[in-house]
Amino acid sequence: MTKDIIILAIESSCDDTSASVIVNGVVRSNCIAGQKAHEAYGGVVPEIASRAHQLNIVPVVDLALKDAGIELKDLSAIAFTRGPGLLGSLLVGVSFAKAIALSLNIALIEVNHIQAHVLAHFIDAPKPTYPFICMTVSGGHTQILLVKDSLLMQELGTTIDDAAGEAFDKIGKILGLGYPAGPIIDRLSGEGKPVFQFSEPMVEGYNFSFSGLKTNVLRFLQKEIKTNPDFIKENLADICASVQDRIVSILLNKLKKAVFDHKISEVAIAGGVSANSGLRMALEAAGKKHGWKTYIPQFQYCTDNAAMIAMTAHFKYLEGSFCGQETVPLSRYKF
Ligand code: KG4
Numbered sequence: 001m002t003k004d005i006i007i008l009a010i011e012s013s014c015d016d017t018s019a020s021v022i023v024n025g026v027v028r029s030n031c032i033a034g035q036k037a038h039e040a041y042g043g044v045v046p047e048i049a050s051r052a053h054q055l056n057i058v059p060v061v062d063l064a065l066k067d068a069g070i071e072l073k074d075l076s077a078i079a080f081t082r083g084p085g086l087l088g089s090l091l092v093g094v095s096f097a098k099a100i101a102l103s104l105n106i107a108l109i110e111v112n113h114i115q116a117h118v119l120a121h122f123i124d125a126p127k128p129t130y131p132f133i134c135m136t137v138s139g140g141h142t143q144i145l146l147v148k149d150s151l152l153m154q155e156l157g158t159t160i161d162d163a164a165g166e167a168f169d170k171i172g173k174i175l176g177l178g179y180p181a182g183p184i185i186d187r188l189s190g191e192g193k194p195v196f197q198f199s200e201p202m203v204e205g206y207n208f209s210f211s212g213l214k215t216n217v218l219r220f221l222q223k224e225i226k227t228n229p230d231f232i233k234e235n236l237a238d239i240c241a242s243v244q245d246r247i248v249s250i251l252l253n254k255l256k257k258a259v260f261d262h263k264i265s266e267v268a269i270a271g272g273v274s275a276n277s278g279l280r281m282a283l284e285a286a287g288k289k290h291g292w293k294t295y296i297p298q299f300q301y302c303t304d305n306a307a308m309i310a311m312t313a314h315f316k317y318l319e320g321s322f323c324g325q326e327t328v329p330l331s332r333y334k335f
């Protein structure tokens with residue numbers, strides 16, 4: 001009888017502490033503790049994040065094991081996010097995983113967070129077939145990847161300044177919305193129309209830029225407020241719809257270019273911003289128009305979660321790709 005492959009995975013790269021158990025490639029649990037403390041600051045405060053991870057990690061891991069009906073002694077390996085992310089946050093997950101691996105004498109697997117966002121597509125059916133193009137869009141990253149195999153990905157383009165989620169959040173802050181503003185802008189967009197024209201940046205190849213859009217929105221609002229101090233209040237839904245429309249068109253135009261240039265018809269999106277209703281609709285419409293098969297993960301696997309780390313770790317386990325106790329977290333981690 002072959003032995004079950006049972007992996008406990010930990011994600012702590014930003015402000016969510018998450019743990020997941022995967023058994024023979026099937027996710028059994030995915031527990032997440034978010035951190036509300038950052039809302040008051042309009043962004044993630046690294047020091048607060050790492051301290052909250054320290055408080056959350058034991059209860060979250062306990063719950064993930066309990067939900068999966070698994071005990072520590074059953075584990076074949078323990079996986080963790082090595083990076084990219086906030087160093088203090090990563091350090092909590094990395095140290096915790098190393099300690100468990102050492103005490104149970106089991107294998108240790110390090111996982112790249114971006115690669116994991118892409119492999120979230122393999123948690124549930126329908127699963128993309130290789131090669132496919134995946135655009136990862138979140139608060140910390142925006143990339144277009146050519147995915148040749150589970151652990152073989154090539155970065156075609158990335159943002160040269162802010163990430164797409166960061167653009168949503170920073171523009172939301174200008175508009176006086178809460179943090180994270182992405183879901184709020186998404187909701188308000190449904191009540192408005194994209195009547196304001198914001199500029200599309202000129203960036204070469206498959207790269208993105210979002211900082212110009214933020215400045216464009218700020219200047220536009222400053223000008224309008226001079227003649228009407230209530231401009232934001234009176235036009236909030238239309239401003240949100242216009243911002244969302246522009247961010248979606250920037251993302252979709254680059255994605256289309258990559259898909260056409262590489263003559264690929266399997267197209268996926270991943271990361272927190274893939275929860276955006278405008279982006280989901282635009283991707284589905286482009287898929288219908290151009291004959292692509294499109295893939296969007298379930299909402300719980302779009303934002304940061306340990307199930308995607310567990311899925312990636314399962315692929316790495318099958319390849320015998322393990323790491324040692326000397327492994328350190330990396331705030332920047334290219335694969
Ligand atoms: O993947 P994620 O949970 O964390 C990072 O790795 O960054 O993504 C969080 C980002 C935030 O910037 C948030 O505003 C954005 O995803 N986001 C959205 C939506 N839901 C989350 N942006 C636009 N529309 C949404 N519905």
Ligand code: ZN
Nearest residue numbers: 117138271304
């Ligand atoms: Zn992420």
